[in-house]
Amino acid sequence: MNSKKLVLRGVVAALALYGVVAQAEPLKANVIHWWTSGGESAAIRQFADAYNKAGGQWVDNAVAGADQARSTAINRIVGGDPPTAAQFNTSKQFHDLIDQGLLNNVDDVAAKENWNGVFPQSIIDSIKVKGHYYAAPVDIHMPAWFFYSKPVFQKAGIAGEPKSYDEFIADLGKLKTAGVIPLALGGQPWQEKITFDAVLADVGGPDLYMKVYRDRDMNAVKSDAFKKVLASFKRLHDFVDPGSPGRNWNDATALVISGKAGVQIMGDWAKGEFSAANQSAGKDFGCFPGFGPHSPYLVAGDVFVFPKTDNPTTIKAQNLLATVMTSPAAQVAFSAKKGSIPIRPDVDGSSLDICAKEGIAIMKDKSRQLPNPEMLLSPDTQGALIDVVTNFWNKNQSVDDAQKAFASALKS
Incomplete structure (x- = not known):
């Protein structure tokens, strides 16, 4: 070669x-x-x-x-x-x-x-x-799960999971009497909005939720039903601790994990923190998706x-x-x-x-699925509504004024 x-x-x-x-x-x-x-x-x-x-x-x-x-x-x-x-x-x-x-x-x-x-x-x-x-x-995340400490619920004499908003309020009262933080809330605007959306979807119901967020129906926003949602949301303020403002969501989760707080309303990503702390669902902590057994399931x-x-x-x-x-x-x-x-x-x-x-299992039932607000609203409108909700939550604003502010932001 x-x-x-x-x-x-x-x-x-x-x-x-x-x-x-x-x-x-x-x-x-x-x-x-x-x-x-x-x-x-x-x-x-x-x-x-x-x-x-x-x-x-x-x-x-x-x-x-x-x-x-x-x-x-x-x-x-x-x-x-x-x-x-x-x-x-x-x-x-x-x-x-x-x-x-x-x-x-x-x-x-x-x-x-x-x-x-x-x-x-x-x-x-x-x-x-x-x-x-x-x-x-x-x-797929559902932003309105309720996570609670089983030992703390037992200490407060709460035998089972609440089946309605009113039962949830009663349980928060028992937790307060037991000397723990009833509702562990990270007081940041997006977390306050998550809590509000949970109340709107459940207390207001799916029809009102969709009329407000999808249809931007001013009559729905100005209704007595929506006023009830705002009042129900603000009622939860009685059960958060003074350290809530500015708290990160995972720090609020840590309060439940450590037994210093009873319950947190947060997306199911919070389970990752329980897992990292070697706590198991059904044993160390419980979970339920909304205020009742047939609550709407927000899809995010x-x-x-x-x-x-x-x-x-x-x-x-x-x-x-x-x-x-x-x-x-x-x-x-x-x-x-x-x-x-x-x-x-x-x-x-x-x-x-x-x-x-x-x-x-819930996701197989399409009748319980609700799109999260960010799927229905532009980022600017969502941001304006977050401002309204956090202002109402943190200030001494009347329900009527909050209702007007919400309607104005939704028009923007």
Whole structure:
């Protein structure tokens, strides 16, 4: 064999070797999210591990605080240094980015994985815009779960879970008499709004809830029924402690975990904190979704969006992220740590806790599902309503004035 043939064979062998190396190079993905508490960090690690095992390289970019994380993502997208993926809520928060052409779609993944036939319609309505899928949903959260300390309930002489708003108020009174904080509330505007929405959905009922948030019906807002909702919401203020204002949600959860407080109204992500503290649902703490056994189930959650890029390697990384995050195994592993329920109804949830199993069962009853307000309102309107609710909660404002302020904000 002459020298030219030997050189040629060497080049071919080198190229082949390089091809193998290039294919083995992991798909690097810079992911912005706001999951920084103990339970949240354990949950997001499930996605990171699954992505790495699938041939990727997860580059974690955790930013404390949802608003701060979203701002960081948007600033990087607009500034020309976009992450591979960024977390948003299942809402209209990212729809402006779609309108501005700043997101890639993941239609290929959605078609291959049959998202249209698997995911709940309320979720599809949020992530599918003008016929294209622009986000990968990763969980279903219900923001109005009630978590309580079983030992504290027993100490207060509360035998069972309340079956109505009035029974809940009576139980808060028993907790107060027992010398514990009855209602552990993180006094931040978004948490106060969650509490208000729980009261609106249950005391007001699904019809009033949808008339207010979906239809923006002024007659509904000005009704006696809505006035009752406001009064019922403010009544809860008698059962929070002086340390509530400004408290983080997970610090409020810690009060229940430690037995210093009786109950917390919070999204099911709070279960991650109980899990991190080695407490088990049904044994150390209890959970119920609303003020009664047939309460509406508010559907919320989180998604990851994929900033616009023409780089084929980055697009591959985005598609791999969307595939891994929504896969059955990763969904179950994530939900077990996060406290959510899987976005897919076709997974085996037998390993999940009793709260998650109850949530999965409820989601099969479409009549109990209500979209969270962020699915129905623009971020600006939602923000204006949060301001109204927190002002009413924290100041000596009359119900009538709060009702007028709510109507005004809803018109904006």
